[in-house]
Amino acid sequence: MFYRAYFGMKVSGVTEREQSAISVGDGYVGVTLIPRRPGRRGGLDHFGIEVEDFDLACSRINKDYPDIEIVKRPGNRPFASYSTHDPAGNYFDLSQPGHDNRAEVYEMDGWKQEMSIDHFALRVREPERVATFYSDVFELEARNSETDDGSHHLTDGRVTLSILPWKISDFNGTGIEQPALDHIGFRTSNLDAFIANAEKLKSQNPALWPRDIAFNDEGKARLALLERCPHGTYHLADPDGTLIDVHQDH
Numbered sequence: 266m267f268y269r270a271y272f273g274m275k276v277s278g279v280t281e282r283e284q285s286a287i288s289v290g291d292g293y294v295g296v297t298l299i300p301r302r303p304g305r306r307g308g309l310d311h312f313g314i315e316v317e318d319f320d321l322a323c324s325r326i327n328k329d330y331p332d333i334e335i336v337k338r339p340g341n342r343p344f345a346s347y348s349t350h351d352p353a354g355n356y357f358d359l360s361q362p363g364h365d366n367r368a369e370v371y372e373m374d375g376w377k378q379e380m381s382i383d384h385f386a387l388r389v390r391e392p393e394r395v396a397t398f399y400s401d402v403f404e405l406e407a408r409n410s411e412t413d414d415g416s417h418h419l420t421d422g423r424v425t426l427s428i429l430p431w432k433i434s435d436f437n438g439t440g441i442e443q444p445a446l447d448h449i450g451f452r453t454s455n456l457d458a459f460i461a462n463a464e465k466l467k468s469q470n471p472a473l474w475p476r477d478i479a480f481n482d483e484g485k486a487r488l489a490l491l492e493r494c495p496h497g498t499y500h501l502a503d504p505d506g507t508l509i510d511v512h513q514d515h
Contacts, residue, residue: 267473267503268296270466272380272451292376293423297344307505309446312385313358314403322359325402351398353389353444383452383512384425384496388444392417392428399426427494438486448508450497456513460499476502
């Protein structure tokens, strides 16, 4: 409900399946919200890439990265066809149109909406190596040149994958997080209107309030690290604590 209310995302609406997990989408990207089970950590877990030619993508991985496995996902995963990982161990699902296990927000014809997912970010130890993997295998293009901090930003033309360097010193003053998915970002045509609507929603349903990131000194240090991402200007966290940033699309 948070992502529907704040970002206008649409829900799949398949009641039987939503008893175990709920998916929302913006017409291009789908997000599946999975209940936290024993032994599973919360937060951003993995992502998925859709390609026009699955066999071509696999051949590129097998040729240049022979130590990386590509496995068929279990049948009880409703949207994933195959899974693999990058050289840093970040795992992602891989599919092409027509594959099994594709439905609901992952199979709908794209629709246009005012807000949409703009980027998502990984923190890794070897950003250049990881960026080369996604560029070579999936033909993602550089959104801009390598920045002074060593980060890389690759895009398919609509969504940007930001590959940010992981340095233990970056977490001075706050809790140390492992290299992993870091946050997601949204674009909007009117940031002031989004902020005004967010304040309005706070008065309607306290259960949907965003989490306060900078609630103490450690939170302020973590917010400062999030603010270093060049794609977001307004920052918040969902009710489970997942970090989000929003920027105005010019």
